[in-house]
Amino acid sequence: MSDVTETMPGPAGPQGATGGWNAVVGYLGGIRDLVVLEMKQRLRSRGWYIMVGIWFFVVAMVTWLTWLAWNASMEARRSTIPPSALAPQDGAGSMIFEVVLAFVLLFALLVAPALSANAINGDRAGGTLAILQITLLTPGQILWGKFCAGWLAALAFLATSAPFLVFGMFQGGLTPGHVVVSLLMLAVELAVVCGIGVGISALAGRPLFSIVVTYLVVAALVVGSLISFALGAQLAQGTVLANTPVGRPLSYVPVQPDQQGQPTEAVQPGYTCEGPLVEHSAVRTDRVAWMLALNPYVVVADAIPYPDRSGSAFYSVGMIEGISQGARSALAGPDHTFTCANGVQQPQYLKQSTPLWPLGLGLQVLLTGLLMWLGWRSLRTPASRLANGTRIA
Amino acid sequence: MSIAESSIVPGSGALGVSAEGVARRFGTVHAVEHIDFHAPAGKVTALIGPNGAGKTTLLLMLASLLRPDSGTIRINGLDPLRDSAAARLQIGWMPDTLGVWESLTAREILVQMARFYRLPKAGIVHRVSGLLELVRLDGLADQPARVLSRGQQQRLSLARALIHDPSVLLLDEPASGLDPGSRVELRTLLRRLAGEGKAVVVSSHVLSELDEIADGAVFVSQGRTVKQQTLEEAALQGRRYAITALDNAALTAKLSELGLEYRVEAGRRPSVTLLLTHDDGAAALLGELVRSGVGVVSFAPAAGALEETYMNLDTERP
Numbered sequence: 188m189s190d191v192t193e194t195m196p197g198p199a200g201p202q203g204a205t206g207g208w209n210a211v212v213g214y215l216g217g218i219r220d221l222v223v224l225e226m227k228q229r230l231r232s233r234g235w236y237i238m239v240g241i242w243f244f245v246v247a248m249v250t251w252l253t254w255l256a257w258n259a260s261m262e263a264r265r266s267t268i269p270p271s272a273l274a275p276q277d278g279a280g281s282m283i284f285e286v287v288l289a290f291v292l293l294f295a296l297l298v299a300p301a302l303s304a305n306a307i308n309g310d311r312a313g314g315t316l317a318i319l320q321i322t323l324l325t326p327g328q329i330l331w332g333k334f335c336a337g338w339l340a341a342l343a344f345l346a347t348s349a350p351f352l353v354f355g356m357f358q359g360g361l362t363p364g365h366v367v368v369s370l371l372m373l374a375v376e377l378a379v380v381c382g383i384g385v386g387i388s389a390l391a392g393r394p395l396f397s398i399v400v401t402y403l404v405v406a407a408l409v410v411g412s413l414i415s416f417a418l419g420a421q422l423a424q425g426t427v428l429a430n431t432p433v434g435r436p437l438s439y440v441p442v443q444p445d446q447q448g449q450p451t452e453a454v455q456p457g458y459t460c461e462g463p464l465v466e467h468s469a470v471r472t473d474r475v476a477w478m479l480a481l482n483p484y485v486v487v488a489d490a491i492p493y494p495d496r497s498g499s500a501f502y503s504v505g506m507i508e509g510i511s512q513g514a515r516s517a518l519a520g521p522d523h524t525f526t527c528a529n530g531v532q533q534p535q536y537l538k539q540s541t542p543l544w545p546l547g548l549g550l551q552v553l554l555t556g557l558l559m560w561l562g563w564r565s566l567r568t569p570a571s572r573l574a575n576g577t578r579i580a
Numbered sequence: 581m582s583i584a585e586s587s588i589v590p591g592s593g594a595l596g597v598s599a600e601g602v603a604r605r606f607g608t609v610h611a612v613e614h615i616d617f618h619a620p621a622g623k624v625t626a627l628i629g630p631n632g633a634g635k636t637t638l639l640l641m642l643a644s645l646l647r648p649d650s651g652t653i654r655i656n657g658l659d660p661l662r663d664s665a666a667a668r669l670q671i672g673w674m675p676d677t678l679g680v681w682e683s684l685t686a687r688e689i690l691v692q693m694a695r696f697y698r699l700p701k702a703g704i705v706h707r708v709s710g711l712l713e714l715v716r717l718d719g720l721a722d723q724p725a726r727v728l729s730r731g732q733q734q735r736l737s738l739a740r741a742l743i744h745d746p747s748v749l750l751l752d753e754p755a756s757g758l759d760p761g762s763r764v765e766l767r768t769l770l771r772r773l774a775g776e777g778k779a780v781v782v783s784s785h786v787l788s789e790l791d792e793i794a795d796g797a798v799f800v801s802q803g804r805t806v807k808q809q810t811l812e813e814a815a816l817q818g819r820r821y822a823i824t825a826l827d828n829a830a831l832t833a834k835l836s837e838l839g840l841e842y843r844v845e846a847g848r849r850p851s852v853t854l855l856l857t858h859d860d861g862a863a864a865l866l867g868e869l870v871r872s873g874v875g876v877v878s879f880a881p882a883a884g885a886l887e888e889t890y891m892n893l894d895t896e897r898p
Binding site: 213216217220221223224227228231232313314315317318319320321322323324568569570571573 | 606641643644645646647648660661664665668669671673675677678679680681682683684688692693695696697698724740
């Protein structure tokens with residue numbers, strides 16, 4: 188037992204290999220080591236498995252109930268409408284998919300803060316953060332390690348809900364692409380929330396405080412973005428140049444969808460735009476659409492592809508598509524949505540040329556990056572300032 | 581030996597830990613106002629002071645975790661503010677808070693620490709089992725750390741501080757929570773580590789412990805260095821001896837007759853204490869008392885040498 192200190196080979200210097208590649212590998216290696224440490228701790232706590240179990244059960248229940256509800260509504264339709272007049276629907280899949288997706292996103296937003304928002308100050312309270320800081324780990328490695336560990340744990344929750352999205356896909360009306368894109372976007376949103384949580388946990392003194400603040404930030408993104416968009420729209424009064432729509436004597440013909448459920452012909456708006464261009468007052472939603480874009484639901488819904496239905500008169504808009512269309516028309520603003528704006532007939536259905544989600548995701552990443560950067564600053568050692576009421580060890 | 585490997589020659593002045601005029605404030609609280617501190621390599625230096633004197637803050641600054649508001653710190657000549665990675669390879673720090681990852685086993689904790697210090701992978705397993713044996717945790721190595729008792733966690737924490745074979749050891753209250761057997765072991769271990777040329781800094785309240793292990797002591801109080809002395813100096817300043825006798829009146833009469841100043845202590849057993857400057861005097865006095873027929877029951881130093889200094893500081897304090 189006395190040979191311990193003698194047989195010790197000298198530690199490899201942190202700058203031992205100064206090659207850029209080696210530095211990158213070393214940096215990532217430190218992050219990986221920390222993630223290993225974190226995951227060992229998480230995977231060994233029973234609470235985590237219980238949470239995953241509850242999550243799985245709840246998503247399963249939601250899927251099952253949605254499926255039952257859809258079947259029941261189809262029964263009701265069949266009993267009142269003769270089958271010949273029954274419009275073909277998208278399969279049960281799209282409804283199950285949408286409900287499950289919305290639910291999984293809701294739960295993800297609820298679970299991710301709990302998994303990440305005590306990552307740093309929890310360790311600080313437990314006295315283990317300083318143990319990490321005293322080693323060769325840099326503040327950046329600690330922050331990224333904590334972030335990755337929180338995100339991985341959150342992804343495990345996402346993975347348990349993937350079967351239900353796939354189930355929705357098999358019920359019809361969807362492609363694997365839908366499932367892949369939505370899982371990707373959910374994963375990205377989880378990363379955003381985890382980043383926010385880790386950043387705040389590095390800044391705040393007490394775990395409870397940072398968890399509450401993270402929940403409030405998430406609430407601000409989900410609900411606050413809608414409220415501020417609505418209020419902002421009231422302030423964003425502007426004008427738009429438009430002339431007058433004149434009704435066209437158009438004989439109404441009920442559109443008969445063909446066998447695939449697609450309308451047989453494109454339908455023109457039932458008016459023409461005539462007369463001089465006059466300024467109309469309008470709500471310039473395009474100026475405040477960025478607030479709407481911050482909403483995780485908008486980002487996810489807008490990123491999921493759906494067929495271009497412009498010109499179609501008959502379609503059943505799902506929830507995802509509805510959110511996406513609403514957000515895009517807000518972004519397009521009155522110039523593209525006001526009737527006869529600039530003397531042009533404006534289609535009711537917007538083409539997918541101006542997606543909103545890159546803007547929203549960009550803003551979310553900006554917010555996350557800012558919080559992570561502030562968190563990184565507070566992790567630097569030797570520390571000059573400490574958060575109020577905290578000890579470094 | 582590793583010290584030689586890190587190409588440090590014992591005896592050069594830059595070796596060990598030194599702090600000059602460091603100060604650190606937390607808001608309006610001056611945790612450390614002005615501390616000069618030097619812990620030479622190859623010696624055990626005790627950091628002594630009452631609660632709240634700034635010991636932990638000083639150790640945090642020495643450990644490169646906290647930036648001093650002013651003053652300079654050198655770890656084997658390295659400035660931890662500028663060259664923190666190089667300094668950290670030299671520093672082993674054992675905090676006063678335990679801070680263990682509870683669901684990991686002792687072995688896993690040490691392996692993780694070795695990786696955080698980027699030790700060569702090949703040697704880690706061997707290194708870790710050696711350290712576990714050193715702190716007598718080899719039997720519990722594969723138990724989750726949460727089942728370890730406080731003293732065992734304390735020993736694990738010591739092993740953690742030693743994982744990268746640092747040449748400077750900063751130990752904050754290492755003996756707290758240890759059973760007497762482990763204290764003796766800690767003492768032996770620290771003496772040995774110092775013998776290998778490491779600079780060992782120990783903060784503690786248990787002064788009698790420190791008498792046995794420390795080569796020198798730095799006394800701090802209210803954020804300032806009050807006194808820095810070696811143990812030889814501490815021994816020279818005289819010690820207070822406590823004497824009890826079968827007949828206390830006879831004892832005090834004899835002491836008065838010898839013209840010695842003494843103090844009657846209020847204790848469970850009536851005893852008197854008096855200050856003697858050196859051990860020869862103590863031996864002579866004991867002989868005198870026995871010869872004169874005073875039934876001496878006990879005759880021993882009332883306190884350790886460091887405790888003596890400490891208590892004197894206490895009374896000097898305004």
